[in-house]
Amino acid sequence: MHDVVIAGAGPVGLLLACELGLAGCDVLVLEKEPETGTPWKALPLGMRGLSAASVEVFLRRGMLRPLLSASGAHSYGSGDTEAQVAPAPRSVSHFAGMMLNPADIDADALPYRLPSPVLEGVMTSLEAVETVLAGRAAEVGVEIRRGRQVTGLRQDAEGVLVQAGEDEYAARWLVGCDGGRSTVRGLAGFEFTGTQPLFTGYTMLATVADPDKLKPGFTLTPTGMYLQMPTPGHIGMLDCDGGTFDRSQQPPLEHLQTVLRRVSGTDVTLRDVQFVSTFTDRAMQTTSYRQGRVLLAGDAAHIHSPLGAQGLNTGIGDAINLGWKLAATVHGYAHDGLLDSYTHERHPIGAHILDWTRAQSAVMKPDPHAQASQALVRDLLGTRDGTTYVYSRTSGASHRYDLGSTHPLVGRNAPEFRFTDGTWLSDFTQDGRGIALDLTTDQRLAGATAGREDLIRHVSKPAMNELGCGALLVRPDGVIAWADGLDPDHAGFELAAARWFGTAVV
CATH class of the missing domain: 3.50.50.60 (FAD/NAD(P)-binding domain)
Structure with a gap:
């Protein structure tokens, strides 16, 4: 099994x-x-x-x-x-x-x-x-x-x-x-469950007879939107048709040209289409x-x-x-x-x-x-x-999980700390373990992970930061599970470690 x-x-x-x-x-x-x-x-x-x-x-x-x-x-x-x-x-x-x-x-x-x-x-x-x-x-x-x-x-x-x-x-x-x-x-x-679509989207690789009629990049128009990518003929477009076309239908060239002309407001001509896919905004x-x-x-x-x-x-x-x-x-x-x-x-x-x-x-x-x-x-x-x-x-910078703490760092992805010896936090995360991180020189978390070093690595290195914290517990996914100020809080650390890594952490 x-x-x-x-x-x-x-x-x-x-x-x-x-x-x-x-x-x-x-x-x-x-x-x-x-x-x-x-x-x-x-x-x-x-x-x-x-x-x-x-x-x-x-x-x-x-x-x-x-x-x-x-x-x-x-x-x-x-x-x-x-x-x-x-x-x-x-x-x-x-x-x-x-x-x-x-x-x-x-x-x-x-x-x-x-x-x-x-x-x-x-x-x-x-x-x-x-x-x-x-x-x-x-x-x-x-x-x-x-x-x-x-x-x-x-x-x-x-x-x-x-x-x-x-x-x-x-x-x-x-x-x-x-x-x-x-x-x-x-x-x-x-x-x-969710909501039904307002538009059909198209992505295609085509031969365009007159590509200069289309602006480069995103162009939002009163009738939709189109996107001309740097690769010749790579075009996307959105047509506010209520999601009429989806992946169950293969749109013919004539339909694609009609839609492109409508959303672009030009008389651009498609000669042929090599690849096309459709999508909607169904949520x-x-x-x-x-x-x-x-x-x-x-x-x-x-x-x-x-x-x-x-x-x-x-x-x-x-x-x-x-x-x-x-x-x-x-x-x-x-x-x-x-x-x-x-x-x-x-x-x-x-x-x-x-x-x-x-x-x-x-x-x-x-x-x-x-x-x-x-x-x-x-x-x-x-x-x-x-x-x-x-x-x-x-x-993703604004994402924060509600982990039941009022500390502003808890629930966020850990910042990419750079330590005074030139190493980075990412140098210590590649094995997928959590990290008990001391950011000062007083070793406040030393020994706090005894018996669970296979799950939580202790890293003690002064870091160059202005975030006002002295120690952190970082989960394997990079999210901060616990943080203190400059005063040690071993009880809070132990509770957080038990919550995320098992009750054997005491």
Whole structure:
């Protein structure tokens, strides 16, 4: 019997498999597609933007440099460590097709952040992300079987029997990372609720007879939006038609040209279309991310429009949050309720993303009310505070879990501390353990993790920061579970350690 079977070998499923494999779990990944290569994963069609929070995940597991290399991006600085201070962001997100100006982002106003290598995010491709994650999964002993579509499941109090065609696989846990049309979600009976679409979106690679008639980048018009990418013929567009076209229909060239002319307000001509895919802004979410021994992550748990590039990044957040909690449950040191904290923490994030994309859809509608709202948003994005606010939401900088503490750092991703000896926090996070972090010279947490060094590493190094704390407990997912001021609070540390790492920490 496997500890965990994961349905889906996309970025979310692979990252979750890496986290579980790193923790010593027996993991099997089942992927319905027989091959890895597809034009929809390679550039240009597979282009994706990773937010600062997602890049931080790769940094802290030692995968940022391979990701940058696979993405054709550059690394910051030199030397053995991947962590070097990044420049100010050069390109960032948009809101409803209205681009943010990187120069208007006030990095000092981002909550409880320090200069780090991940402020601006990374442009990459699904192919690059999956290649890096599949390589790491192999290194930590994860088995991936391709051409295996999950077709049935039965679960009881002891485990799950997963059927994939004529094959059956027994596991203690099953995680559906199988996308927006998740088979696992349907088979396990998750409730999936939300709102219906306002528009149909199109992504295509085409031959355009007169590309100069289209503006480069995002162009928001009174009748929709289009996006002309740097790669010739790589075009996206949004048509506010109530979601008439979806993936069940293959739009003909004549239809695509009609839509492009309508949303662009030009007489542009398409000669032929090599690839085309459609999507909508349907926004749906499961009411829980767990049903017994079946869990969901990524698009299997929540779907929405790709506006603002939130889908992949939200899924990465799901995987890094779930991985260590599921591993702790598998190994038997998790307390009752630790696994349920996955839904408690991640469901509000997913709900927030759905509302964020709904707001963008509403602003883009071709009616006078939406046009008035659009003008207001443009004015706000023309201010430093407005741009910084939107960036903080899309980058993940504003995310904070409610962990029951009033300390402003608790529940946030740990800042990328740089220690006085030149090392970084990310130098100590690659093995997936939690960290008891002393930031002063008085060794206040020394010995507090005795007996659980396999789960919590003690790091005592003075750090260059102005955050006003002397010690932290950082969970394996990089989230701060406990923080004190400059006065030691061992009792608070011990309670937090027991909560997140098991009652053996005293």
